[in-house]
Amino acid sequence: MADPLPNSGDPENDDFLSGPNIGESVPTFTLPNQWGEPVTYEPNATHQSMILFHRSADW
Amino acid sequence: MELQDKLSYFDQNDIHPYAISYDSVETLTVFAEKHNITYPILSDVNSEVIRAFDIFNHLVPKDHRWYGVPFPGTYMVDAKGIVIDKSFYADYGVRDSVARMLQKTFQIDSRGLPVQTIENDDLKARAYLSSGTMRRGQVQTFTLDIALKNNRHIYAPQVTGGYIPTSLTFDPIEEVRINTVTYPNAIHKKMLGENVAVYEKHIRLTTTVLNRKRENFTLSTQLDYQACDDNECYMPQKLTFELPITYLENV
Numbered sequence: 001m002a003d004p005l006p007n008s009g010d011p012e013n014d015d016f017l018s019g020p021n022i023g024e025s026v027p028t029f030t031l032p033n034q035w036g037e038p039v040t041y042e043p044n045a046t047h048q049s050m051i052l053f054h055r056s057a058d059w
Numbered sequence: 060m061e062l063q064d065k066l067s068y069f070d071q072n073d074i075h076p077y078a079i080s081y082d083s084v085e086t087l088t089v090f091a092e093k094h095n096i097t098y099p100i101l102s103d104v105n106s107e108v109i110r111a112f113d114i115f116n117h118l119v120p121k122d123h124r125w126y127g128v129p130f131p132g133t134y135m136v137d138a139k140g141i142v143i144d145k146s147f148y149a150d151y152g153v154r155d156s157v158a159r160m161l162q163k164t165f166q167i168d169s170r171g172l173p174v175q176t177i178e179n180d181d182l183k184a185r186a187y188l189s190s191g192t193m194r195r196g197q198v199q200t201f202t203l204d205i206a207l208k209n210n211r212h213i214y215a216p217q218v219t220g221g222y223i224p225t226s227l228t229f230d231p232i233e234e235v236r237i238n239t240v241t242y243p244n245a246i247h248k249k250m251l252g253e254n255v256a257v258y259e260k261h262i263r264l265t266t267t268v269l270n271r272k273r274e275n276f277t278l279s280t281q282l283d284y285q286a287c288d289d290n291e292c293y294m295p296q297k298l299t300f301e302l303p304i305t306y307l308e309n310v
Contacts, residue, residue, distance in 0.1 A: 017130050018147035019112040025140045027111040031101035034091035036084050039077070039099045043140030047073045050160065051136060052062070053114060053129040054080040055151065057090040057100065 026051065060094050061157045061194065061307075068167050069098070079103050081127040114147075135164040148198075153269060156197045158190035163200060173302040181286035181293060182207050186300035188278065192307045193270040201237075203227060203264040203282065203300070211286040211293070215245030215256035222255060223285035223295050227264050230279040236269040237278075270304070278302045 020026050028042040041049065062069075062076055069076055078100045082090070087100050101108075109115050109129040119126045131154065132147030144164040146155040161167040174187040182205050189200040207213065214222040229237045242264055245256035268278065278301070285295040 016147075016149045017114050017117075018132055018145065019114040020134065020142050020145075022142050022145060024142055026134055026136055026142060027108070028140075029108040029111065031079065031103055031108060032084050033099040033101055034084065034087040034096065036088075039101055041075075041077055043136075043138060045138045047075050048138055048143075048165070049075045049077060049134075049136040050069070050157075051134045052076065052078045053109065053112070053131050053133070054078060055125070055128045055131050056080050056086075057082050058086050 060096060061197075062098060063094065063096055065157050065161065065169065066098055068161055068169065072165060072167055074161075074165060077101060079108060079129075081106050081109065081129070133160060135160060152196045153198060154196060156190050156193070156199050159198060159200045159267075162189045173304065175300045175302060177298050177300070179296070179298075180209060181211050181213070181284075181296065184282060184298060184300075186280065186302060188268070188302055188304065191303070192305045193268075193272075194307050194309050195271055195273060196269075196309070198267050198269050201266050201268050201278065201280070201302075203280075205258070205262050205264070205282075207258065207260055207262075207286070209288065211288045212248065212257040212259045213284040213286050215258060216242055217245070218256050220253070220255070223283070225258065225282070225284040227266075228281050228283070229266075230281075232272075232276055232278070234271040235276065235278075236271070238267045238269075240264055240266045270306075273306060273308075275306050276304055278304060 030038050030040040033039045076098045081103055083104055084102045087102050091100060103109055106115055106127040114129040116128050116130050131151055134142050135144040137143050146160055158169050169190060172187045173191040176185045185204045187202055193199060213225045216224045218224050227240045243262045245258060247254040248257045280300050282298045286293050
């Protein structure tokens with residue numbers, strides 16, 4: 001872990017974004033996974049999902 | 060990785076995880092091999108999906124090597140693609156544990172939770188945490204389920220007039236932040252000509268616990284209450300619950 005992000009983490013001062021709200025839909029996407037294979041997320045009425053956004057796997 | 064440890068719960072309940080970061084596929088390959096990650100971790104190298112979700116961290120300067128990262132957080136999404144719950148903290152060093160999210164949104168309890176049950180003539184109370192392990196920066200849910208017995212009731216926190224309110228208090232722990240307790244709505248019972256705020260039958264008290272420690276600790280909490288039935292009141296009680304928590308290092 002290096003120097004902290006230039007994001008104070010202060011909810012009073014940060015212009016802090018959290019994307020779609022409860023009740024709203026999420027965008028569909030296709031991205032490569034850790035083996036380089038494309039993975040698509042789209043609602044298909046068969047399963048629920050947990051979509052996690054991380055800062056990085058590298059630090 | 061906590062999610063990898065909990066993967067069987069995802070499989071059993073048909074919840075698909077997608078973990079997204081701005082790392083390259085090469086970085087993710089190394090990371091996945093090092094930590095045996097079998098669920099999809101996805102490379103959003105140009106932050107296109109991060110932008111599509113509108114969580115691009117615009118506070119990072121363009122020339123910074125972290126330019127492109129998101130505000131970290133998690134969405135729980137139903138089969139139609141609608142957000143049913145989300146977990147974002149302004150402080151990027153804080154996050155809900157996967158165990159807490161599974162429990163809170165999908166009502167899935169992990170096995171082996173720290174739990175303590177106390178039963179007496181008034182009630183049966185079960186205290187438990189969403190996980191028995193905590194990493195630094197993780198938030199877990201503390202729950203106390205109370206089942207009143209023998210047609211007894213206890214008093215809500217807002218009661219006045221000499222009744223003993225139900226109160227849940229935690230021993231302070233250095234570097235652990237315990238949030239305000241959420242009490243359920245009371246019912247109003249007519250007693251001696253006045254409405255009194257009470258709890259009957261089954262109630263649930265909850266709070267959250269944010270860990271910043273780097274060692275094991277014990278969460279200790281006291282429930283104070285007095286139980287009465289329609290005819291008489293019983294001795295006020297103080298019940299103590301102690302839940303051990305094992306510290307895990309972040310990877």
